[in-house]
Amino acid sequence: MRSRILALTCAMALLAGPLPAADGFCASHQAITEALVQRMGEAKTGIGVRDPDSLLELWQSRRGTWTLVQRYADGRSCIVATGEDWVELGPSEPA
Numbered sequence: 001m002r003s004r005i006l007a008l009t010c011a012m013a014l015l016a017g018p019l020p021a022a023d024g025f026c027a028s029h030q031a032i033t034e035a036l037v038q039r040m041g042e043a044k045t046g047i048g049v050r051d052p053d054s055l056l057e058l059w060q061s062r063r064g065t066w067t068l069v070q071r072y073a074d075g076r077s078c079i080v081a082t083g084e085d086w087v088e089l090g091p092s093e094p095a
Contacts, residue, residue, distance in 0.1 A: 026078040029071055036067055061087055 025032075025067040036042045036059050046058035050070065057077075059067040071077045 001092075013037075026076055029075055029077040032069060032077045032079065040065065040067070044069060056080070 015071050026061070031038055040059075040061060042059040042061045042065065044057050045060045048085065050056050053073045055071045057069045059069060064085045066083070067082045068078050068080040070080050
């Protein structure tokens with residue numbers, strides 16, 4: 001996992017340049033999409049509305065890696081979280 005995070009950190013740093021820590025790794029949505037597809041082998045598997053100006057996207061690879069991206073209406077996107085071993089639970093009955 002450390003090597004994946006290091007690779008993603010390097011890729012995003014090259015794309016986005018220096019960023020304030022509070023903003024995470026941000027760049028144009030196109031640049032982040034290209035990095036996730038070409039460098040990380042991930043594909044978008046989920047999307048949801050967060051608020052009127054942003055969406056959350058879940059990207060996953062067949063190897064089990066995943067990335068959560070917040071996409072803004074202005075064309076910018078930020079990586080919110082990354083990890084490994086994502087497991088789909090499917091719908092569950094209400095408690």
